[in-house]
Each structure stands twice: as structure tokens, then as C-alpha cells.
Amino acid sequence: MKIFTFTLVAIILSxxxxxxxxxxxxxxxxxxxxxxxxxxxTIDLNDFKGKKxxxxxxxxxxxxxxxxxxxxxxxxxxxxxxxIIGIPCNQFGGQEPGSASEIKEFCSKNYxxxxxxxxxxxxxxxxxxxxxxxxxxxxENGVEDSTVGxxxxxxxxxxxxxxxxxxxxxxxxxxxxxxxxL
Numbered sequence: 052m053k054i055f056t057f058t059l060v061a062i063i064l065s066x067x068x069x070x071x072x073x074x075x076x077x078x079x080x081x082x083x084x085x086x087x088x089x090x091x092x093t094i095d096l097n098d099f100k101g102k103k104x105x106x107x108x109x110x111x112x113x114x115x116x117x118x119x120x121x122x123x124x125x126x127x128x129x130x131x132x133x134x135i136i137g138i139p140c141n142q143f144g145g146q147e148p149g150s151a152s153e154i155k156e157f158c159s160k161n162y163x164x165x166x167x168x169x170x171x172x173x174x175x176x177x178x179x180x181x182x183x184x185x186x187x188x189x190x191e192n193g194v195e196d197s198t199v200g201x202x203x204x205x206x207x208x209x210x211x212x213x214x215x216x217x218x219x220x221x222x223x224x225x226x227x228x229x230x231x232x233l
Contacts, residue, residue, distance in 0.1 A: 079191045081212045084182050086136075087170045089151045094136070094169060096212075103133040103215070103233060106186060106206045107224075108140040108174045108199060110147035111157045115203040119162035121224040126166040128225075132233045133207075135166040135224075138182070140174045143202050147171060174199045186214065207232060 081104075086094045096104070107122060119137075126135045139154050141147040149157065151170060158164035172180040175187075175198070185191040186206045187198065194214040205218040207229065215232060222228060 089155045089168045099134045101210050104208045105135045109137040110202040112146040113202040115220050118203050125224045129233045137168045139171040
């Protein structure tokens with residue numbers, strides 16, 4: 052009878068804990084999400100455990116495209132603390148129409164980009180990539196809901212894979228609001 056009572060109390064307390072904070076039992080880890088590079092190779096996010104990750108949806112023909120320069124500067128300056136991953140997206144004004152090789156050439160030639168670039172994907176809508184579902188849905192990331200409003204929106208994830216903060220397109224990659232978190 053004592054074992055039964057103890058087990059019942061443990062189950063009730065465990066259930067109460069989950070109700071109080073349902074995200075305690077989240078199995079949605081950013082490290083389990085598969086993404087592919089512009090070159091068609093798997094980017095294993097597990098490789099970045101212990102390091103912050105800045106995800107940025109990018110485009111080659113956008114008013115914010117010049118942010119590639121400061122993304123590269125951020126990579127050069129803070130690369131030991133943060134991994135930058137550019138995610139080309141053509142959902143905002145058709146501003147990323149290029150193929151993978153065209154995007155890679157544009158970024159390299161015009162901005163000297165050496166940080167990671169993923170394949171082009173959807174960051175919103177019915178074909179939203181799993182990465183962006185995680186970044187934009189509280190039910191996935193456990194922190195907050197957000198909407199990708201335009202190209203060059205930034206998502207900072209901490210060393211343990213927890214969403215830290217979302218930065219709108221107009222925030223420069225070298226802005227103190229970002230660098231102070233690194």
C-alpha cells in the first residue's frame with residue numbers, strides 16, 4: 052500500500068509540474084532539425100552545441116542585402132562564439148530568385164561571405180521549413196511565437212539550443228543589441 056501511495060503521489064506531482072510548465076517536457080530540439088547547405092551537404096546543428104547560432108533569412112536583391120557585409124564582419128569578429136547561418140528565401144518580393152550556385156557566387160563575389168549558407172527554403176506559409184517552424188512557434192521553441200516579416204530577420208539561439216531573441220530586419224548584425232549577447 053505504501054508503494055502504491057508513493058507512486059500515486061509521484062504521478063500527481065509530476066503531472067502538476069507539467070501543467071505548471073508544459074515546456075519542461077519538450078522534445079523539440081533545434082539540434083534534431085536537418086538543414087542542407089547551398090552545396091547540398093548536411094549541416095549538422097549538433098556540431099554547434101556550446102556555441103550560439105544566428106539564423107538569418109537572406110536575399111540577394113533586397114534593400115537589406117548590404118547586411119551581408121556586417122554578417123561577415125560579425126562572423127570574423129565573433130566566430131568563436133557564434134555560428135552564422137544564412138538561409139536564402141524568395142518569399143518576400145521575389146528578392147532571391149537565384150539558384151544555389153548563383154547565390155553562392157553573388158555572396159562570395161560581392162561580400163566575401165565565408166559563413167555557412169543553407170539551401171533556399173520557405174520561412175513561412177504551408178511549405179515552411181521545419182527550422183523556421185521551430186524558430187517561429189512557441190510550441191516548438193518553448194519561448195515565443197513570431198512571424199518572419201521580411202528578409203534579414205535574425206534569430207539568436209543560445210549555446211544550449213534555446214531561442215534567445217528575435218531581431219527585425221532593420222537591426223544591423225553588428226548592432227550592440229546583438230553583439231552584447233555574444
